[in-house]
Amino acid sequence: FPKTIQDEATRKTAGDACFSKISSAELGYFTDGYSKFFTKNKRKMMPLINRGTWTRVFSVRTLVNNFLSKFPTDKIQIVSLGAGFDCNFFYYQENVLEFNERDLHYFEVDFEDITAQKIDIIKQHSELEELIFKDAEPSYEEGMIQTERYTLLSCDIRQVDDLEDKLVQVGLDKTIPTLVLTECVLCYMNSEDSSQIIAKIAEMFADVAIVNFEMINPNDPFGTTMVENLEARGCQLLGLKDVPDESAQVARMVDNGFQNGYCENMLRIHNSKLDETERSRIERIEMFDEFEEWDLLQSHYCICVGSKFSDSSELGF
Numbered sequence: 001f002p003k004t005i006q007d008e009a010t011r012k013t014a015g016d017a018c019f020s021k022i023s024s025a026e027l028g029y030f031t032d033g034y035s036k037f038f039t040k041n042k043r044k045m046m047p048l049i050n051r052g053t054w055t056r057v058f059s060v061r062t063l064v065n066n067f068l069s070k071f072p073t074d075k076i077q078i079v080s081l082g083a084g085f086d087c088n089f090f091y092y093q094e095n096v097l098e099f100n101e102r103d104l105h106y107f108e109v110d111f112e113d114i115t116a117q118k119i120d121i122i123k124q125h126s127e128l129e130e131l132i133f134k135d136a137e138p139s140y141e142e143g144m145i146q147t148e149r150y151t152l153l154s155c156d157i158r159q160v161d162d163l164e165d166k167l168v169q170v171g172l173d174k175t176i177p178t179l180v181l182t183e184c185v186l187c188y189m190n191s192e193d194s195s196q197i198i199a200k201i202a203e204m205f206a207d208v209a210i211v212n213f214e215m216i217n218p219n220d221p222f223g224t225t226m227v228e229n230l231e232a233r234g235c236q237l238l239g240l241k242d243v244p245d246e247s248a249q250v251a252r253m254v255d256n257g258f259q260n261g262y263c264e265n266m267l268r269i270h271n272s273k274l275d276e277t278e279r280s281r282i283e284r285i286e287m288f289d290e291f292e293e294w295d296l297l298q299s300h301y302c303i304c305v306g307s308k309f310s311d312s313s314e315l316g317f
């Protein structure tokens, strides 16, 4: 795959994800002490965006917690594809006992330059090194980090055989329960590529689920404006054409080897699937009167779960 303008623009989205997380974490929507290390620019986001970022982060964390509880004793793996500058590994390692004390491995994969930037930033912050290396002396291999619990490596995830080889080389175990995360990643590639990635994951593991967060409904006026805004920055949501809505999301999972697929838009997840106490806590953080826009915005994002677990609903949502 030669580097394209689209790929360049896609890489830049790693930084965008950080802005929103820093803004909402600083206001107390959720705990994230580390995204701030990954960008020099800071922006206070609108309440609408902060609340939406909470919904996204809290939902993914809820599904990860559900995965931990579903396999309380087995060795497990979490694989984040297109992990960018996501700091959830640091959050779980520091704050979630069920994670910290578990026999598990967390893999993060992104393009070579994003992985290199992430490694550089980790090297500059002993807080991050301590969470990765614990008491051991930090050690870095060429272009990657590898410890007993955490691996950060580079790969263009569209090269699915290469992805499999690289992951297996660094210790991925195809026989244990595995959760794969693709958060705001698949929508940037065409649907042939995203389908191949999903099919590869379904084929690789016996016991696996994938959690995919991304935009949907590009064709109504609100969706069109969102797509145009991204395109103005050179970033096309190539996948949305063929996977435009919830049923297409589910079909992509089921057609590519997952036994079960289900999809909810983020408005329904926010309104009826998340912890009520947490929801009422965050509703008091900022004045909020953008209700109409909120409903519209949230219904343009979804989480789709594909699962080969015997009962996929156990993962939640």
Ligand code: SAM
Binding pocket: 010, 011, 012, 013, 014, 017, 018, 081, 082, 083, 084, 085, 086, 109, 110, 111, 114, 155, 156, 157, 158, 182, 183, 184, 185, 188, 189
């Ligand atoms: N998942 C992270 C999060 O939620 O914070 C980052 C999301 S960011 C919007 C999208 C990420 O996907 C970027 O870091 C980009 O480099 C990565 N990405 C997109 N296409 C990729 C590909 N073909 N191979 C590897 N990484 C890719």
